[in-house]
Structures are given as C-alpha cells and as structure tokens.
Amino acid sequence: MATTQASSLVNKLPARLRNFFARYPPQVYSAAVAPQPEAPETAAVNAPEELPSPYTPNRDAKGFKHPDPKEFSPSRAFLHSDPKHPNPFLPRKNFRTGKWSGPRVGLRRQAELVKLAIKYNVEALLPPGRKSTEYKDTRRNERGLAIKGTGVGQKVKGHKWERTMEARLEDRRKAMMEMPEMIRLWKQRGHGRGWKSWPKR
C-alpha cells in the first residue's frame, strides 16, 4: 500500500528529479539520512551576542575574523560526504593520488535541482549541498547578513556622529533637565549681569 502511494508520488516528479533519485537514491545520499552535525566537545561554541544597534556599537567586540577552515562550524559539518557513497554535490579528494575531483553535479545543476525539488516539496531527499535552503540558513546565521557588522561578534566602526550619538543625547537630556533652574537663576541675577560661568568657545 505504502509502496504504491510512494510510487505514485514518484511518478508525479519531473523526469529530471526521478533520474537523479534513481542514480542517487535518497535512502543512501539524502541530507535526511546523513548524520546530524554535532559540535565536538572541545570546540567552544560562541553564543551569539546581542545584536549591536547602529547607535550603540559594541566597543569590546573583536573585528570580523575569517573563520579557520579547519575549525568546526555547523554549516561546514552540514556538507557531509560518506566515503563509501561520495556526495555528488561536493568535490572529493582521491587519497591515493592526492588529487581533487570536482563534484559530479556542478553548482549550476545543483541549483536547478534544488529549485525543482523545492517546487515538488522533496528538498530533504537531495544530498546536502551548498545550494540547499538549510545550508544557506545555517551559513547566514554564522556569517550575518550582507550588512556588515550583523554577524556574531562582528562590529563596524561607524561614523563619528554615530559613535558619539548616545553620549551627546545624554548631555542634551541632562542640560534640558537643568534648564528651568538655570533660567530662574539667570533671571534672578539680573539677566546675565551677575553671571559668572560663561561657556568656552
């Protein structure tokens, strides 16, 4: 019963996806059966700090550092390839010859397949690759938006007016709090005749 349902679903898929799944069966290659990425215990998982507001940049945060390619990251762990069944979406190294061979399916075809699979709601059956929605989301979380300074531990210098905005607003607020008292004193002292503390230019 279940097999007939499944086969009818498979028949609804376009030929291109059917051919792909025939060649790379989901029960072996898909992202769903790949082991879930787990952080090694030694790797310090840096918790995302509070997102910096443009007016209160985090002075202590370090500038953006390009991640070490050997370090653990969820997006890198997501690109999983089983040595027995090499992921057709990833390049692989031949350990005998030491040479790299490109992915069986190039990035352009991967993108086309992923778009098709999304349309037919079978994206989870594709092997993990750089074009998949999950990879893109994970990577965006790690690296932040295309806007500088929105990633974890990133900051931007900003303009001077942005960096000093908070302090200036605070000064202004304090000055305005004291303004009625100041005006009262000024009126009391003959509208400036007895005034001592003149501002510096």
Next chain:
Amino acid sequence: MAKKVKSRTISVRLISMAMTGYFRTMIRPRTHRPLSMLKYDPVVKKKVLFLEATKGGRNR
C-alpha cells in the same frame, strides 16, 4: 608705527545651553557686557538660554 585701530563693535557667538551645538552670532559694542538671552533652539524645539562664548572663555 601707529597701532592698528580696533573696531568699536565685535561679533560674538551665543551658544545654546541645551548642549545641542546650536549657536547664534551677534554683534555688540566691544565695551558692552557679555550677551545672554532666551532664544529658540530648533534642535530641542524650545526656548532656552543662550550665553556668549569668547575665545578662551574669558568674559568680564
């Protein structure tokens, strides 16, 4: 050599005491006491005290 004659009036800068950086420039007689007045500051949108500021902050 004759000394350069100083003008009778000077232009002075009146600084908003709301610390907004807004100022007005006025002309007063050199011998007059420093100016101070209530004026509108468009940054805080209120009438605030403006005090004269001179170079070095020395006023009589």
